Amino acid sequence: MREGIPGPHHVTHLGRFRFVLIFTGCLLFAFGLLLTPPIQSLDVQFSRTLVQVSHWLILACGGHASRDAAILRAPGGFGVEMRDGCNAVNVTILLWSAVLAFPASWKMKAVGLVVGSAVIQALNIVRFISLFYVGQYSLTWFDFAHIYLWESLLVLDTMVVFWFWVSRVVRLDAAACAPA
């Protein structure tokens, strides 16, 4: 290796540093933005929409529930409210920061942002509906599932969604670089 030309190991460190820097910057910026009043009101609207979708899904599958703004109620009286942090916006921010920080084309980044967000939101609706039923069974296990289990599972899923997207980027890059 000639002097002055960085080797692959050196280059990898540079790429990693760049990723961590952009990822942290995006994360702090987005979480900061999330706390501002205009975004908070959008966040509340978004939560209500998710509750509406969950309510519709429960009814479509033959379940029983009523809806009041962002609260889903069971016939027995138990109610679960989707508050800030329960609408998976925080894990979506995590995915967006990782996708934006990763070196890929803007087209692939757009695909990652849209498809990844859709997957996470679909999972979050499953989470919300499952919590609605767990809460009717036991409040202790509701706390466990709500605060610890589902939140950690969502972060794990976000990591896997990102990993899956990276492997797609690599495969498409390899196909584009392959000799004709």
Added chain:
Amino acid sequence: MPLPVPQLRPTTRFLVRGSTLLIGILALWWVSLRGPMLDLLHGAAGVFLQIRENPSGDWIVRVPFETLLPPTAKRPVAQQIHSINFEMPRSDASRFIFSLPVFWAIILAAPCARRNLWSLLIGTAIMAALEVALLLAFVDLAAYQAISHIQGDAGFRWGRQLGLYIVPDVLPYLLPFGVALSLHRELREQVFAVDTVMGRRARIS
């Protein structure tokens, strides 16, 4: 003739193993490890803070905080503050100890079993230290917030709110993944495709 075992993709394998381990280990933590781990956190944080437990098991935290409150219309005499006491429900304190079982689940789900034990041991020590650091950071931020509220100081309110959101609600969920990716080379290389994309793109830029 035996049926061929389907070969799962690394992403699917990690998702299945990680989810199963997360459910199992977190349930074990919730049922039997939470109490002893809270006691350990209490002991470790007790080196830096005064923590007492009330009869219901909630924590009473005393944070040393030297400040002079200037006189106001409501309080004509200046007041010297030496410390701030506040109550922390046991459930809130638990937020600072669940990262460890999450970390164990990620490491055990990661590829290459040889590396797992080393990462598990080092990572457990790092995670334990980070959990204490997060609790101390949260307590300091909460004390600073309380003093600012008494003083009517609106300066840097957004920053304080951001800190009080990120420290207890974001970092305990993120750190186990960050630490696992930092320590476990195979997992990191697979997730980020390190030698392919990141290296090539960095070279181009």
